[in-house]
Every structure is written in C-alpha cells, then in structure tokens.
Amino acid sequence: xxxxxxxxxxxxxxxxxxxxxxxxxxxxxxxxxxxxxxxxxxxxxxxxxxxxxxxxxxxxxxxxxxxxxxxxxxxxxxxxxxxxxxxxxxxxxxxxxxxxxxxxxxxxxxxxxxxxxxxxxxxxxxxxxxxxxxxxxxxxxxxxxxxxxxxxxxxxxxxxxxxxxxxxxxxxxxxxxxxxxxxxxxxxxxxxxxxxxxxxxxxxxxxxxxxxxxxxxxxxxxxxxxxxxxxxxxxxxxxxxxxxxxxxxxxxxxxxxxxxxxxxxxxxxxxxxxxxxxxxxxxxxxxxxxxxxxxxxxxxxxxxxxxxxxxxxxxxxxxxxxxxxxxxxxxxxxxxxxxxxxxxxxxxxxxxxxxxxxxxxxxxxxxxxxxxxxxxxxxxxxxxxxxxxxxxxxxxxxxxxxxxxx
Amino acid sequence: xxxxxxxxxxxxxxxxxxxxxxxxxxxxxxxxxxxxxxxxxxxxxxxxxxxxxxxxxxxxxxxxxxxxxxxxxxxxxxxxxxxxx
Numbered sequence: 001x002x003x004x005x006x007x008x009x010x011x012x013x014x015x016x017x018x019x020x021x022x023x024x025x026x027x028x029x030x031x032x033x034x035x036x037x038x039x040x041x042x043x044x045x046x047x048x049x050x051x052x053x054x055x056x057x058x059x060x061x062x063x064x065x066x067x068x069x070x071x072x073x074x075x076x077x078x079x080x081x082x083x084x085x086x087x088x089x090x091x092x093x094x095x096x097x098x099x100x101x102x103x104x105x106x107x108x109x110x111x112x113x114x115x116x117x118x119x120x121x122x123x124x125x126x127x128x129x130x131x132x133x134x135x136x137x138x139x140x141x142x143x144x145x146x147x148x149x150x151x152x153x154x155x156x157x158x159x160x161x162x163x164x165x166x167x168x169x170x171x172x173x174x175x176x177x178x179x180x181x182x183x184x185x186x187x188x189x190x191x192x193x194x195x196x197x198x199x200x201x202x203x204x205x206x207x208x209x210x211x212x213x214x215x216x217x218x219x220x221x222x223x224x225x226x227x228x229x230x231x232x233x234x235x236x237x238x239x240x241x242x243x244x245x246x247x248x249x250x251x252x253x254x255x256x257x258x259x260x261x262x263x264x265x266x267x268x269x270x271x272x273x274x275x276x277x278x279x280x281x282x283x284x285x286x287x288x289x290x291x292x293x294x295x296x297x298x299x300x301x302x303x304x305x306x307x308x309x310x311x312x313x314x315x316x317x318x319x320x321x322x323x324x325x326x327x328x329x330x331x332x333x334x335x336x337x338x339x340x341x342x343x344x345x346x347x348x349x350x351x352x353x354x355x356x357x358x359x360x361x362x363x364x365x366x367x368x369x370x371x372x373x374x375x376x377x378x379x380x381x382x383x384x385x386x387x388x389x390x391x392x393x394x395x396x397x398x399x400x401x402x403x404x405x406x
Numbered sequence: 407x408x409x410x411x412x413x414x415x416x417x418x419x420x421x422x423x424x425x426x427x428x429x430x431x432x433x434x435x436x437x438x439x440x441x442x443x444x445x446x447x448x449x450x451x452x453x454x455x456x457x458x459x460x461x462x463x464x465x466x467x468x469x470x471x472x473x474x475x476x477x478x479x480x481x482x483x484x485x486x487x488x489x490x491x
Binding site: 060068071072074075078266361362363364 | 429432433434436437438440441444468471472474475478479
C-alpha cells in the first residue's frame with residue numbers, strides 16, 4: 001500500500017517535470033534495486049530530475065533463460081499484430097494472402113540461417129514442442145536398425161559446444177537419425193544442416209532475441225525423415241503440426257533469424273571479448289574459482305563458474321542487483337544441484353557453488369564490470385563468514401575431515 | 407537519385423546517433439549507439455558507389471526502425487506508471 005502511494009507520487013513528479021523524455025539519459029550505471037515487489041519496479045533510466053528517486057531494475061545477465069526482443073524484431077512483428085491480422089490459411093481474401101506471404105517469408109529467413117530449404121521448416125510453439133516431435137519420430141519409425149541420436153548443440157548451463165559435425169558424420173554413415181536441440185546455438189554459431197548432416201533440429205524464438213511462444217523444427221527432406229504429428233487438426237504445416245500458424249510470432253522468429261545471420265560475426269567477437277574480460281577479472285582477483293565446461297569447445301556467452309566455499313544460492317541473493325542464475329531455469333525451482341554439473345563430474349560442493357553468467361548482444365562492458373566487482377566483493381565477504389574457508393586458510397584438508405561421529 | 411556524398415552519409419550517421427540516444431531502455435540505447443558507430447567505422451573505406459548506396463539505403467531503413475521503436479518503447483515505459491490491478 002505504502003509502496004504504491006510512494007510510487008504514484010514519484011510517477012506524478014516525473015511526469016510533471018517538463019521535457020524529460022526527450023533528453024539524453026544522464027544515468028550511467030547507477031543501480032538501486034528495491035527489495036519489495038520487484039515486479040512493479042519501474043524501468044526508468046531516462047533522464048530523471050535530481051529530486052525524483054527512480055526505482056531501477058537489476059542488470060540482465062541471464063540470457064540463457066530468455067532474451068529481450070531485438071527492436072528490429074518488434075518492428076517487423078507490429079504490423080501483423082495491429083493491421084495485417086489475417087489467418088495465413090485463409091485462401092480467399094487479401095488478409096489471408098498477405099499473412100501467408102509473411103509466414104513464407106519468415107520460413108525462408110529461418111531456413112537461410114541454417115542452410116535448409118524452406119520446405120523443411122515447420123513452425124511450432126517452441127523448441128520443447130520441436131524436441132517432442134523429433135523424439136516421437138523414433139516411436140513412429142522404430143525398426144531393428146533405426147534409432148535416434150539427440151544431442152544439444154550448445155549446452156544452456158555451461159555453454160559447451162558439442163562436436164555436431166562429427167556426430168552427424170557418424171550417424172549418417174550408420175544410418176541413424178540425428179536430432180539436435182539448437183535453441184542456444186542458432187544465430188550464435190554457424191550451423192549448416194547439410195555440412196553437419198543433421199536430420200532434425202529444434203529452434204527456439206526467445207533464445208535469439210525473438211518472441212516467446214514460437215519456434216521451429218527442421219525436418220530433412222532428402223533423405224526423407226518421417227515424423228508423426230504431435231497435435232492433429234486442420235492439417236496445417238504439411239500435416240506435421242496442425243493449428244493456425246501465429247503470423248506475428250513467426251514473423252518475429254524470421255526477423256530474429258535474419259538479424260542473427262547479419263550480426264553473428266559482430267556479436268560473437270564482442271561477446272567473446274566481454275566473456276574474456278569477465279573471466280579474467282574474476283579469476284585474477286579470486287582464488288579457488290573453477291570454470292565448468294570444456295574451455296576449448298565453448299560458446300563464450302555462457303560462463304558457468306564455481307566459487308569454492310561459497311554457497312551458490314547465497315551468492316545469487318547477495319548479487320541482487322544482477323539477474324543471474326545457478327543452473328538452468330527449467331530446474332531452478334528445486335534445490336538439487338545441476339544434473340549437467342553432476343554429469344561432467346563436478347564435486348557436489350562445487351556444484352552447489354556454481355553461478356551462470358550470460359552475455360548477450362545487448363550486454364555492455366559497464367554491466368560486465370559492475371557484475372564482476374559485485375561478485376568479487378560478495379564472494380570475499382561470504383568466504384570471510386565461511387568456517388570451511390577458515391579451515392582451508394589454516395591448511396586443513398577438507399577431504400580428511402570426518403563429518404559424522406558414527 | 408545521385409550517389410550519396412560524404413556529407414549526406416555523415417548527416418545520416420549523426421541523425422541515427424541522435425535518434426538512438428532517445429531509447430529509454432539502457433540496453434537498446436547503448437546497443438544502437440555502439441552498433442551504429444562500429445558499422446559506419448567498418449564501412450568507412452568502401453569506394454564502390456553501388457555498394458555505398460546499398461549501405462546508405464539500409465541505414466535509412468534502420469533509422470526509420472529506430473525512430474518507430476524509440477516511440478514504441480517510450481509509450482510503453484509510460485504505462486509502467488499505471489497502477490497494477
């Protein structure tokens with residue numbers, strides 16, 4: 001109640017101040033996060049009159065969970081949300097024709113990014129649905145000599161790049177279907193379904209600065225990969241995925257793919273530099289920090305670090321000015337350590353100490369520096385409070401300790 | 407249409423930067439300014455007039471996108487002040 005009143009006063013004050021919004025913003029990277037009701041925080045980093053307190057939001061460093069819309073994507077989508085609202089499957093009038101044209105243009109944009117033919121792209125509600133369609137294919141076509149290999153292209157927790165081309169080569173020679181979930185990889189690293197001999201690929205819109213609620217599945221035509229539809233209905237999308245194709249969303253996905261194709265090299269270079277900066281600064285200032293995942297085959301924008309003797313959740317809470325994650329969003333409700341870290345053989349205690357830093361197209365050097373500074377500060381502070389750390393400083397080997405009496 | 411002169415390209419560059427600074431979202435604003443600077447810098451030695459014109463046309467389209475989106479995000483930031491239900 002109190003918060004809302006204070007908020008409205010702030011709002012009135014900001015509105016009353018003349019010419020505010022047209023000024024170039026004075027704010028650098030001043031951050032003040034209000035602990036209560038973060039969902040009602042105002043993103044107000046335009047110029048603010050000195051007497052008005054603005055409620056600011058945390059820095060966004062969690063791009064593996066989701067990405068903001070690129071302005072170019074929203075610009076492409078808006079006409080289809082407002083004006084060109086026809087059903088793309090209506091064949092009898094201009095509303096349908098223009099909507100269909102937009103859908104096919106988007107299909108071409110997606111296909112172009114991965115070296116596919118547009119006829120091989122089926123729109124879905126996201127990579128999860130695409131994964132389910134791909135896996136169901138296994139049940140549909142099971143024979144003694146067929147099976148399906150399904151591998152993530154880039155892992156969402158530790159950023160490791162799998163040797164897709166090599167796996168594709170093996171699968172092709174053994175006549176085994178090869179599916180890859182490329183949600184974190186599309187538009188970020190070069191992918192070609194023919195060079196890499198991929199038969200099925202899942203694509204997600206909201207991981208590449210496109211809208212949420214849309215994705216695509218690539219299904220190879222030559223040689224034909226047979227897929228069974230998950231949802232039946234009016235036979236849209238060549239019968240493989242019934243349901244009206246949501247034109248504004250697919251236009252957004254297409255635009256995101258086109259922008260990604262243009263920006264891939266520039267983004268990759270910049271993100272690599274920022275990632276290097278983040279890891280070097282942290283590792284040079286703090287001992288006992290481990291980077292999880294193969295450093296050589298690694299997508300730079302996803303950095304997973306374990307800070308020994310510091311509990312991951314408490315570090316996340318301490319870094320309240322920065323939106324981060326420890327482990328994937330899919331499993332963040334539970335307190336179990338990441339299955340990915342367990343799979344790569346990380347010690348249980350280090351797995352609990354892991355934080356994932358996400359660097360994306362819109363991440364700035366300032367944001368990286370701020371995050372690094374806060375991270376170093378809080379790790380040091382938490383270690384000071386940690387009895388384990390104290391023991392280590394005294395030279396005690398933690399593995400030699402008997403924690404239980406019986 | 408006559409080929410774009412150095413002055414016209416510079417005008418376009420300045421206009422794009424000016425407009426980009428009006429993005430209310432920090433991440434969009436910094437991205438637009440940075441990307442525009444880097445793109446113009448990268449292409450500053452292009453000599454072929456056809457290529458120059460293609461780049462200029464794309465920049466003009468991007469300027470329009472920036473103009474529209476600046477307004478769009480500004481309007482939508484205003485709505486943040488609305489009371490939540």
